[in-house]
Amino acid sequence: MMLRFSRLLLPALFALCPLAVAAADAVPTEMDPVAAARAVKLAEKLRCLVCQNQSIADSNAELANDLRRQIREQIAAGKSDSEIVDYMVNRYGDFVLYRPPFKLTTVVLWAGPALLLGGGFLVLVRNLRRRPVADSSLTAEEREQAAHLLGEDNGKDDK
Amino acid sequence: MNKKLLIPLAIFIVLAGFLFAGLWRDPREVPSPLINKPAPQFALAQLNDPATKLGTVDMKGQVWLLNVWASWCVSCREEHPLLVALAQAKVVPIVGLDYKDEPGPGKTWLAQNGDPYTTSVMDRDGSVGIDYGVYGVPETFVIDKSGTIRYKQIGPITQDALEKKILPLVRELQKS
Numbered sequence: 001m002m003l004r005f006s007r008l009l010l011p012a013l014f015a016l017c018p019l020a021v022a023a024a025d026a027v028p029t030e031m032d033p034v035a036a037a038r039a040v041k042l043a044e045k046l047r048c049l050v051c052q053n054q055s056i057a058d059s060n061a062e063l064a065n066d067l068r069r070q071i072r073e074q075i076a077a078g079k080s081d082s083e084i085v086d087y088m089v090n091r092y093g094d095f096v097l098y099r100p101p102f103k104l105t106t107v108v109l110w111a112g113p114a115l116l117l118g119g120g121f122l123v124l125v126r127n128l129r130r131r132p133v134a135d136s137s138l139t140a141e142e143r144e145q146a147a148h149l150l151g152e153d154n155g156k157d158d159k
Numbered sequence: 160m161n162k163k164l165l166i167p168l169a170i171f172i173v174l175a176g177f178l179f180a181g182l183w184r185d186p187r188e189v190p191s192p193l194i195n196k197p198a199p200q201f202a203l204a205q206l207n208d209p210a211t212k213l214g215t216v217d218m219k220g221q222v223w224l225l226n227v228w229a230s231w232c233v234s235c236r237e238e239h240p241l242l243v244a245l246a247q248a249k250v251v252p253i254v255g256l257d258y259k260d261e262p263g264p265g266k267t268w269l270a271q272n273g274d275p276y277t278t279s280v281m282d283r284d285g286s287v288g289i290d291y292g293v294y295g296v297p298e299t300f301v302i303d304k305s306g307t308i309r310y311k312q313i314g315p316i317t318q319d320a321l322e323k324k325i326l327p328l329v330r331e332l333q334k335s
Contacts, residue, residue, distance in 0.1 A: 091192070092189065092192070092292045093192040093292070
């Protein structure tokens, strides 16, 4: 009797398993896929200040968790991406952005590499232009010397 | 000597200067954008009297410190004796923001370590903490009479920070 019962019950239990898995997946976001994708994309752009080298999307820090929740709530409230980013910047500063904005204090950061590359290129061009072109023609004296080294001594050195 | 040879040397010195200065900077200390901005408004239930709220409005007209702490916060223990001493000196009111904490452990912690706070309020879900850009407890804000944040200490208050920055600033703000 017991055996028959478990024979019936087990398949039924296994049949329920996929449902349980699907339910577990759905719990954390509770959002439509488009909004969820937006939330993830935003979270990837923002730095977690506790761990600094991880984005809010990657980090398991408590604060990152809270900020992910903030992002989801604000998306649900109909805020635009830039409004949400502004919300974060107003609280944590430009440092939360992995891509810092272009402004007076970040000019060196943005323009520096291009300026260095351009400057290096200019120096290179100038130096190449200035370098005297090697004079390939020989004076009579040099010619004689060369002939002496190459031609006349050839015979003597050969054994 | 050829003056052009000095150019790479100059570049090196400038670069070395930046790197050298960088050695003494703490990368975990992110300058707050809230300095010289109005302190975000809040009104939260008090730890010792949950029925009563205390908020930024109640503190207007005086210079005050907002100290973010929690019973689970290890480095809060480090700064706590300094806060207790500061409270005993009665220089400036200190409001405690019990960040992401439960009332029970919070009260026990204060009973064990001493309560330097004029009032502690509960930020159980951490939303006020987010408004203040809190990312590492403890943090301390100096807020002036008009309700503007004038200084933020990230991490535990040290004797040095207290004597050289916080107290002189508090005295100066109290005069104005």
